[in-house]
Amino acid sequence: MMRTLCFSAALALVLSLIPMQLSAQQAPEESFSRWKVDLQTQEERLRRQEWNAVAKASRGLIEEMVDGMVAGEATSPMLALALVQQAVAESALGNREEAVWLLHLGQNLDARFREVSLASYGPAGAGLERFRLREPGGAPVAGPPLPAAGSYEPPQVLGQEDPRAPKALADSCIAADVEVEVMIGADGRVIEPVLLTGQKFPSLALVALESLRRWRFEPARADGMAVPALLRTRISNRGLRQAAAAPPETFQCIVMRLADLDDRLRKGEGDTVLPAVEKLVSRLRKLPEPGVLAAGLRTLALAEAGTGRKAEASWHWLVSQNLQPGYDLDLGAQGEAGAFLAQHVLRRSGEAPAGLEAVAVADLPPGSTPPRKIEGEEPAIPEFLSSPQAPRWVRLQLVIDAQGRVVEPRVIAGRHDAMRWAALEAVRTWRFEPARRDGQPVAVFLDVELPPRVETPLAEIAPLAGAWGEVHALLLKQQWSEARNRALALVGRVTEEGGSGDPVRSGAAVAFLALADAGLGGSLGDCYWHVAQSVSGGALYHADLSAYGAAGALLEAGNPWLLDKKVFRAGAAPTGETVERPKKIPGGGVPEYSTRDRLARIQGTIIVDALIAEDGRVAQPWVVKGLTPRLDLKSLLTLCNWRFQPATLDGKPVSVYYQLSVSFRVD
Known part of the structure; x- marks a missing residue:
C-alpha cells in the first residue's frame, strides 16, 4: 500500500509539470492532447513494470513530439517526461548507459526533473538517483575527476x-x-x-x-x-x-519570419529590414494564406515610415487596415514610425476623409452628373485565383474628389486578401472626370464592384433550348415544385451525360434549382446559387434575377459581394487569435460517382473552399482542386447539404472560410 501511495505521489508530481494547454505556436492542439494521454498511459505501464512496452512506445512518442513541437517553454516538460520515462524502462532492462544518457537529456530540457525522485519506480528508478546532471563547469557526479585548468591541451x-x-x-x-x-x-x-x-x-x-x-x-x-x-x-x-533561407510557404514560417523582422525593426534596423520585408510581402501576394498579407504590409509600412518613405508607408498602412480592419496594433511601442502611422486611420464606410466633404452619387440633385472614369488599370489577378471558378469579386467604396482623384478607397467585401490588395492598387491609378453639381466639381462616394458587373437578365445568359427553356417557363410562372423536379433532372443530365463540359449550361441548371428551392422556402437556395455562379465560370456573376419575384430577390440579397460581415479563417491567425474549427455533424450524404467517371476509373480527392456560417450552414463553395467537372459539381451540391457545429471565437459562433475535401475511390 505504501509503495502505491509513493508511486502515485511521484506520478502526480511529474504530470503536474505539463501545462493544461498549449498555444498553436507551440504544438497543434490535437497533438498536445494525444501526447498528454500517451504520457499518462506510459506512467501506468511503468507502474505495471511493462518495461519493454514503455521503451518501445517512448521511442515513437519522442520522435513524434520532436517533429510536432515548435516554440514555447511549456513544451519542454512534455518532451523531458517522455525521455525520463524511457530512461526508467531502459534501466529496468539493464541498459544502464542508455538510461543515464536519456535521463540527462530530460534533465537538460527541464531542470525540474533533476529534483524529481525516481525511487518510487523501484530498483529501475533508484539506480538512476545518483546520476544527477552536473552543473556547467563541474565534473559528473559518477564520472572521472577533471584535471586542473591550464594543465592540459584541450580536446x-x-x-x-x-x-x-x-x-x-x-x-x-x-x-x-x-x-x-x-x-x-x-x-x-x-x-x-x-x-x-x-x-x-x-x-x-x-x-x-x-x-x-x-x-x-x-x-x-x-x-x-x-x-x-x-x-x-x-x-x-x-x-x-x-x-x-528558402521562400516562406507555411503559415508558421511566415509568422516566425514576420516576428523576426518586427523584432529587428524595434532594434532600429530599418535600413536592413526594408529590403527583406519588401521581398517577403512580394512573396505573400502569391499565397492564398489569409491574414499574413495584412501582417506583412503592417511590417512594411513601419519599415518605410522609419526610413523616410512616408507616402508609401501611409499607403501600405491603409491597405493593411483594409485587409484586416479593426486590428489593434500598439503603435506607441514603434517610436516615430508608429506615431506617424497612428495619424492614418482607415475611415468608416460612408465617412469622408478628413478635411473633405462628399456626398453619395445617388444623393446628387437632378441635373447633376456622376463621375466618369477616364483612365486607370484593371486589377492583376493572383495566379492562385486564375481558375474561372475562383471568386475574384471585390466591392469597394471610393471617394472621388473634385479633381477626379481616388482618395482613401475602402474595401467593403472581398474573399481573398491578395485580390483585395490588387483591387486597391488598381483603383489607385484611376482618374475621373469629377462629378458636377450646379456645374461645379464636387467630391462623391462611389461604390464599385470588381470585376465590373453588367447586370444581364438570367434568360439572356442561360441556354433556353429544349428542357432548359421548359424549366425556365415554369420558374417565370412560379410553379416551384414542378420546376424543382425538372431542374433536378437537368442537374442529373449535366453530371451524367457529359453536358457539364459547358460551364454556362451546368450553371444554368443549378441556378434553376436554386430559384425553385428559394421559391419553396427551402434552405439550400443560397448555396445552390453560389455553386451556379462558381461552375458557370463567372458568367452568372452578371445575372439579374428580378424576373423571378421574391425568390430571385432572396438569392440576389445573398450575393457574396453584397455581404460585409466579418469572416474569419479557422485556426491560428498572425494576430494571435485562434478560431476553433467547425465540426461536421453526421449526415448530409456523400456524392455518388457519375457513370462515365467510374468507368474511366477517375479517382482522387476534391478540395473545396467554403464559408461555414454561424448557423453551421455551407455557403460560397468553390473547387480549389478538382477531378472532373461532373464529380466537382456533384461534390459542391452535396456539400450544400452538410451541416456543422459552427466555428467559435472566445466561445461565440463565427463565420469562417474553411477547406473541405471529398474523396472518390474506385472499388
Whole structure:
C-alpha cells in the first residue's frame, strides 16, 4: 500500500509539470492532447513494470513530439517526461548507459526533473538517483575527476554529424545554434553534455544533444596522456538553416519570419529590414494564406515610415487596415514610425476623409452628373485565383474628389486578401472626370464592384433550348415544385451525360434549382446559387434575377459581394487569435460517382473552399482542386447539404472560410 501511495505521489508530481494547454505556436492542439494521454498511459505501464512496452512506445512518442513541437517553454516538460520515462524502462532492462544518457537529456530540457525522485519506480528508478546532471563547469557526479585548468591541451573535434531537422521547426523556418558544454572522456567519447542556452525550442535542443553521440574527438592530453576535459561548442543545424533561407510557404514560417523582422525593426534596423520585408510581402501576394498579407504590409509600412518613405508607408498602412480592419496594433511601442502611422486611420464606410466633404452619387440633385472614369488599370489577378471558378469579386467604396482623384478607397467585401490588395492598387491609378453639381466639381462616394458587373437578365445568359427553356417557363410562372423536379433532372443530365463540359449550361441548371428551392422556402437556395455562379465560370456573376419575384430577390440579397460581415479563417491567425474549427455533424450524404467517371476509373480527392456560417450552414463553395467537372459539381451540391457545429471565437459562433475535401475511390 505504501509503495502505491509513493508511486502515485511521484506520478502526480511529474504530470503536474505539463501545462493544461498549449498555444498553436507551440504544438497543434490535437497533438498536445494525444501526447498528454500517451504520457499518462506510459506512467501506468511503468507502474505495471511493462518495461519493454514503455521503451518501445517512448521511442515513437519522442520522435513524434520532436517533429510536432515548435516554440514555447511549456513544451519542454512534455518532451523531458517522455525521455525520463524511457530512461526508467531502459534501466529496468539493464541498459544502464542508455538510461543515464536519456535521463540527462530530460534533465537538460527541464531542470525540474533533476529534483524529481525516481525511487518510487523501484530498483529501475533508484539506480538512476545518483546520476544527477552536473552543473556547467563541474565534473559528473559518477564520472572521472577533471584535471586542473591550464594543465592540459584541450580536446579537438575530429568529425561531426549534423543534427536532423525536426519537421515542425523546418515548416516554421526556425533555425538557431545550440551552445553546449560537453565532457570528453579519455577515450574521446562524449560523456555528459550540458545545455548552455535556453530551451525555447526543446526539439532543437534535443536533436543537437543527440547528434553529439556521433561526434568524434581527439581527447585532451596532459603530459602526453589522454585525460577527460570539458569543451564548449556551438551546434548548428544545417537542414533547418536551409529551410529558413528558402521562400516562406507555411503559415508558421511566415509568422516566425514576420516576428523576426518586427523584432529587428524595434532594434532600429530599418535600413536592413526594408529590403527583406519588401521581398517577403512580394512573396505573400502569391499565397492564398489569409491574414499574413495584412501582417506583412503592417511590417512594411513601419519599415518605410522609419526610413523616410512616408507616402508609401501611409499607403501600405491603409491597405493593411483594409485587409484586416479593426486590428489593434500598439503603435506607441514603434517610436516615430508608429506615431506617424497612428495619424492614418482607415475611415468608416460612408465617412469622408478628413478635411473633405462628399456626398453619395445617388444623393446628387437632378441635373447633376456622376463621375466618369477616364483612365486607370484593371486589377492583376493572383495566379492562385486564375481558375474561372475562383471568386475574384471585390466591392469597394471610393471617394472621388473634385479633381477626379481616388482618395482613401475602402474595401467593403472581398474573399481573398491578395485580390483585395490588387483591387486597391488598381483603383489607385484611376482618374475621373469629377462629378458636377450646379456645374461645379464636387467630391462623391462611389461604390464599385470588381470585376465590373453588367447586370444581364438570367434568360439572356442561360441556354433556353429544349428542357432548359421548359424549366425556365415554369420558374417565370412560379410553379416551384414542378420546376424543382425538372431542374433536378437537368442537374442529373449535366453530371451524367457529359453536358457539364459547358460551364454556362451546368450553371444554368443549378441556378434553376436554386430559384425553385428559394421559391419553396427551402434552405439550400443560397448555396445552390453560389455553386451556379462558381461552375458557370463567372458568367452568372452578371445575372439579374428580378424576373423571378421574391425568390430571385432572396438569392440576389445573398450575393457574396453584397455581404460585409466579418469572416474569419479557422485556426491560428498572425494576430494571435485562434478560431476553433467547425465540426461536421453526421449526415448530409456523400456524392455518388457519375457513370462515365467510374468507368474511366477517375479517382482522387476534391478540395473545396467554403464559408461555414454561424448557423453551421455551407455557403460560397468553390473547387480549389478538382477531378472532373461532373464529380466537382456533384461534390459542391452535396456539400450544400452538410451541416456543422459552427466555428467559435472566445466561445461565440463565427463565420469562417474553411477547406473541405471529398474523396472518390474506385472499388
